[in-house]
Amino acid sequence: MNNLYKNNCRTLLFLTFVIVSTLSIILINYTNYLNTENKISQGFYSNNTVFFRTDYKKMTTTYEALVSKGEDCILFREFGLNYDIRGIYYKGNIEQPKLREGRFLKATDFYNNRKVAVVGQGIMQDDNDRTINLFGNEYEVIGILGVERPSLYDQMIFFNIDSIDLDNIEEGLWAIDGNSNTEIMSNFDIVKDHIRSNGGNVDILEVKQHGVVDMLKYNIVNIGILTIIVVLFSLSSIYVSQLWFDHKKQEFAVVKLVGYESSKKVIFNIIKEFISIATAGASGSILFILILNILGISQIKIDASVIISGMIIIVFCSSMVIPPAISFYNLEVRELLLGEN
Amino acid sequence: MFNNIQSSTKKSKSIIKPISLVLILSLGMTFIYFAISSFALLSDNITRFQRQTREKMRFQVVDNYFGDDERIFFDSKDNIIRLKQMYNALTSDERYDFVVSTIQPIGVKNFSGSEKFKNMYERGIHIEDVVIDGEEYSIIKSLQYNRELLESYNLSLSDGRYPQDDEYTYNREASVPILLGSDYKGTYYLGDTIELDYIGLRIRGAVIGFLEEDEYIFDQDSIVYLNRFLLIPSLNFDGLPNDKLEKGYQLRIYLQKVNGTIETNTLNANDLQKIINEITYNSNLKAFSVIGANNINLSILNMQANELFVISSLIGSLIIIYIISLVSSLVEVELRTNTRRYAIELLCGMSLMRLRQIIIIKILIFVSMALMISLFSIYMINGYLNHISILILSSFIISVIVSIKPLTYVGNINIAQEIRRRI
Numbered sequence: 001m002n003n004l005y006k007n008n009c010r011t012l013l014f015l016t017f018v019i020v021s022t023l024s025i026i027l028i029n030y031t032n033y034l035n036t037e038n039k040i041s042q043g044f045y046s047n048n049t050v051f052f053r054t055d056y057k058k059m060t061t062t063y064e065a066l067v068s069k070g071e072d073c074i075l076f077r078e079f080g081l082n083y084d085i086r087g088i089y090y091k092g093n094i095e096q097p098k099l100r101e102g103r104f105l106k107a108t109d110f111y112n113n114r115k116v117a118v119v120g121q122g123i124m125q126d127d128n129d130r131t132i133n134l135f136g137n138e139y140e141v142i143g144i145l146g147v148e149r150p151s152l153y154d155q156m157i158f159f160n161i162d163s164i165d166l167d168n169i170e171e172g173l174w175a176i177d178g179n180s181n182t183e184i185m186s187n188f189d190i191v192k193d194h195i196r197s198n199g200g201n202v203d204i205l206e207v208k209q210h211g212v213v214d215m216l217k218y219n220i221v222n223i224g225i226l227t228i229i230v231v232l233f234s235l236s237s238i239y240v241s242q243l244w245f246d247h248k249k250q251e252f253a254v255v256k257l258v259g260y261e262s263s264k265k266v267i268f269n270i271i272k273e274f275i276s277i278a279t280a281g282a283s284g285s286i287l288f289i290l291i292l293n294i295l296g297i298s299q300i301k302i303d304a305s306v307i308i309s310g311m312i313i314i315v316f317c318s319s320m321v322i323p324p325a326i327s328f329y330n331l332e333v334r335e336l337l338l339g340e341n
Numbered sequence: 342m343f344n345n346i347q348s349s350t351k352k353s354k355s356i357i358k359p360i361s362l363v364l365i366l367s368l369g370m371t372f373i374y375f376a377i378s379s380f381a382l383l384s385d386n387i388t389r390f391q392r393q394t395r396e397k398m399r400f401q402v403v404d405n406y407f408g409d410d411e412r413i414f415f416d417s418k419d420n421i422i423r424l425k426q427m428y429n430a431l432t433s434d435e436r437y438d439f440v441v442s443t444i445q446p447i448g449v450k451n452f453s454g455s456e457k458f459k460n461m462y463e464r465g466i467h468i469e470d471v472v473i474d475g476e477e478y479s480i481i482k483s484l485q486y487n488r489e490l491l492e493s494y495n496l497s498l499s500d501g502r503y504p505q506d507d508e509y510t511y512n513r514e515a516s517v518p519i520l521l522g523s524d525y526k527g528t529y530y531l532g533d534t535i536e537l538d539y540i541g542l543r544i545r546g547a548v549i550g551f552l553e554e555d556e557y558i559f560d561q562d563s564i565v566y567l568n569r570f571l572l573i574p575s576l577n578f579d580g581l582p583n584d585k586l587e588k589g590y591q592l593r594i595y596l597q598k599v600n601g602t603i604e605t606n607t608l609n610a611n612d613l614q615k616i617i618n619e620i621t622y623n624s625n626l627k628a629f630s631v632i633g634a635n636n637i638n639l640s641i642l643n644m645q646a647n648e649l650f651v652i653s654s655l656i657g658s659l660i661i662i663y664i665i666s667l668v669s670s671l672v673e674v675e676l677r678t679n680t681r682r683y684a685i686e687l688l689c690g691m692s693l694m695r696l697r698q699i700i701i702i703k704i705l706i707f708v709s710m711a712l713m714i715s716l717f718s719i720y721m722i723n724g725y726l727n728h729i730s731i732l733i734l735s736s737f738i739i740s741v742i743v744s745i746k747p748l749t750y751v752g753n754i755n756i757a758q759e760i761r762r763r764i
Contacts, residue, residue: 012670019663030656037645053465078465082563150641173465205465206457210566212645214555216386224722225375229660232368236667239361243674 009244010277016240017281020233021310022288027229028309029300034213036098040151041211043083044097045076049177050188051207056200059166063089065194066187071178073187077161078173083209085134087161094178097153102143105160115139115163121146122154134159173207234316241274248273282310359707362671366711366739369664371718373735376657378728383653387646389495393559394639397493400603400613401561401632402431404596410627415592419625421582424595427624432487434616437605441487441575442558443597444565448478448538454528458482458569478538484558484567485539485575485597493604494558496567499523501531501550504574511576516547520572523554539573541590546573562638603631669743672704676747683751684759693752700747704740712736 039046056062066075072092079085089110096104100121109116117132117139124132130141134157145153176191178184188204195202248270255266286307292298406414414420431439446460448471458481461468470479490496491503504518511517517537521529529535533548552572557564575598582588603613613631621628683696712732720726 009674012674016667019667023660023663026656026659030652033652034649037649041642041645051465053467149644150637151645152638152641171466173463205462206455207463208566210555210557210564212642212649214566215390215557215564215642216383216646216649225372225379228368228372228375232365232372232664235361235365235368236671239358239365239671242358242361243671 009247013240013244013274013277014281014284016237017278018284018288020237021282021285024233024309025285025289025302025306026300027226028306032301038211038213040098040147040153041213041215042209043152043156045083045175045209046177047209048181048184049175049209050184051173051175051205052188052191052202053171053205054174054195054200054202055171056195056198056202057167058198059169060162061198062191062194063162063166065190067091069190070187071183073176073178073183075161075187075191076175076177077169078175080157082155084155085157086159087164088158089161097145097156097158098147100144100146102141104143105158109142109160111162114160116142117157117159118143118145119158120144120154120156122150123157132157135164137163139163173205175207244274244277245270286310358675362668362675363707363710363714365671366668366707367714367718369668370711370715370732370735370739372664373661374715374719374728374732376661377731377735380650380654380657381728383650387643387650390643390646393494394643397604397606398609398633399559400605400610402599402601402603402617403630403632404600405627405630406596414627421588421591421595423624423626424592424599425578427620427626428595428598430620430624431599431601431603432489436616437603437608437613438489438493439487439601440489440493440604441485441598441601442490442560443485443575443600444560445483445485445540445597446480447483447571447573448473449481449571450476450478450536450538452479452481454479454481454525457524458528458571462569473538476536481571482569483539483571483573484565485573485594487575487598487601489604490558494556496556496558497553498550499526499553501548504549509574509577511544511578517544517573517576518549519546520550520552521548522552522556522566522568522570522572524568525571526551535571537573539590540593541586542576542594559639564639564642599629665739665742668739669746672707672743673746673750676700676750680754681759684754684756687754688756688760696751697748700751701744704744704747708736708740708743 063075066073066089070091072094074091074094075089077087079087088105090105091107097118099118102118104118105116115134115137117134119132119141121144124141124144131138132141133139139159145156145158147153176184176188178187192202252266252270286302289298289300289302293300452458452470456462456467458479459468460480460482462482468480470477472478488504488506488509498520501520504520508515508518516534519535529548531548531550535546535548537544537546552567554568556567558567559565576594578591578594582591605613608616610631610633617629617631686696687693715732716726716729719732
């Protein structure tokens with residue numbers, strides 16, 4: 001019975017790591033999926049996008065200021081009534097919209113006397129004709145926007161903003177997006193400083209893009225629920241780890257009593273065993289997900305961010321067993337044996 | 342002293358574990374509460390959206406007055422009478438709902454709100470205020486609606502009331518009821534009076550309510566969120582206009598009203614075109630067209646929302662299963678550590694029934710404490726307590742599931758082996 005109990009404890013620890021790792025990977029994927037879906041439903045605008053308006057007419061020089069001083073960013077100018085025709089300037093390594101084929105605009109497409117566009121899969125009717133007409137000019141279609149199912153991308157058009165006369169366009173909606181809020185604001189500051197230093201006005205606009213999450217009127221991944229889940233996962237991992245550790249006390253006491261190995265070595269071995277179980281649990285969960293993916297049951301991505309998150313969980317939980325290990329290092333064998341119950 | 346230290350160490354050990362267990366259980370129950378109440382809310386919102394996009398077909402009624410036809414119609418003497426006749430016919434037909442949702446900016450005198458309420462703001466276009474009779478009016482986003490729109494979209498109010506039936510009819514002596522989008526909170530208050538210029542009609546409005554956040558309507562193939570909108574009823578006029586000014590705004594208002602939307606779940610476009618042709622013929626108007634509303638974007642959103650709901654439900658269920666399995670395993674492990682004690686109790690004459698009662702009481706104490714902590718946490722997070730039945734039901738289910746294994750387990754304790762093992 002005791003052996004069974006000990007084995008149960010080890011199995012429980014292993015299973016806890018398998019399940020916590022699996023659920024964590026699923027949650028990370030789920031959060032990414034929600035963000036992507038929301039971005040698609042917001043026509044590629046993110047929740048951090050800064051919208052602005054300016055009366056400054058020489059936007060070409062603003063663009064040049066952004067090229068020379070700015071960080072990775074994407075600059076938009078709206079031309080469509082439904083936020084569906086967009087001139088863009090794209091710099092650096094920025095998340096691109098989902099493409100069905102071809103490529104997105106790149107650095108060499110700008111200021112190279114080119115007229116190129118990426119259009120939604122619902123717009124291209126003729127596979128042989130890879131051009132579209134915009135503002136009376138012919139644009140070469142270099143990529144097709146869209147996902148596996150119908151989406152708002154299907155009717156969108158992105159084109160290189162330098163293909164039009166930037167210095168003579170009417171007042172309209174501009175936007176800057178990027179990888180992080182800090183980068184976006186830093187780029188916006190460059191634009192703002194340039195325009196203001198040249199006597200123009202620029203106003204940030206409180207434009208809110210409403211996506212599928214707004215339509216549902218509830219953000220499923222809200223910070224409260226995520227906190228509960230993270231605390232729950234951590235607490236349960238720590239609890240089970242502690243339980244397993246308690247059952248190692250007797251082993252530690254016996255080895256110490258017999259004098260077979262030094263206390264340090266025994267503690268080191270116990271921590272090593274714990275990390276092995278934790279790593280096996282995390283690896284088991286990755287294997288489990290890979291099998292589900294191969295069988296076509298799921299499409300859960302396992303990338304570097306997921307593996308790093310898994311490692312953080314293991315390191316975090318492992319660090320939780322070090323204090324009790326050190327604490328019973330100082331205990332007498334008699335106390336350890338007495339405390340076994 | 343040594344004994345005291347030892348007993349205090351033992352005491353602290355015996356307290357930490359049950360407290361952790363109660364904390365895990367309470368966190369689990371709090372999650373279950375939020376998961377279930379969130380999904381109930383999501384389900385309601387999706388159903389509401391689907392009712393609009395799937396269950397009802399929407400057709401736009403569009404006039405065909407262009408160029409010379411329009412000029413001739415505007416010059417005719419009885420145009421308002423004919424439009425009123427058509428509007429009455431459209432709204433009195435019980436085979437469908439006729440919804441008026443005119444998005445027409447409105448002038449607001451001495452507007453004190455921020456620029457985001459102004460028309461074209463989201464397009465990055467600044468519209469200057471206009472001066473009418475020496476007074477400054479800001480042109481702001483506005484929606485004119487009939488009662489069917491409020492019913493069709495089930496628009497909810499956070500404060501105030503809906504307009505009464507008689508308030509849909511223009512009364513020179515009374516204020517027009519104004520509903521404001523949620524972003525207007527803090528700019529205007531219930532009972533505030535606002536001077537409006539609605540296509541030439543100078544009216545006094547009174548704020549009677551505020552919409553909930555993110556209330557929306559459909560405009561052709563897109564969703565229009567009403568957070569920044571000022572809503573007034575699409576006014577009916579009892580009498581005929583007395584002068585040219587009155588005729589001007591009545592004509593435009595009625596022309597907007599008849600360009601409404603038909604919502605039906607039985608009639609198709611051909612049936613409706615026949616009905617509209619009959620109505621326009623009887624009203625001596627040029628034939629109006631019936632255009633099936635393009636629902637592609639709305640369908641895409643609907644599909645996305647459904648997919649998102651299914652995936653969210655699946656993940657929520659997985660975590661709930663994890664919580665229940667974890668708690669039952671931990672309770673079982675906790676009880677197994679007391680095996681020897683149970684064996685001694687049984688040996689000393691305690692009946693199995695009594696032992697089971699003790700275990701059930703222990704589990705109930707655990708669950709009750711966790712329930713209390715959950716209720717407290719939810720109150721702290723939400724500021725109120727509702728749907729408590731979810732928590733009580735989930736704690737009952739957890740108690741039952743958690744009890745099954747220990748209760749069968751104590752029946753199979755090998756007393757001799759347990760006592761012998763420890764001596």
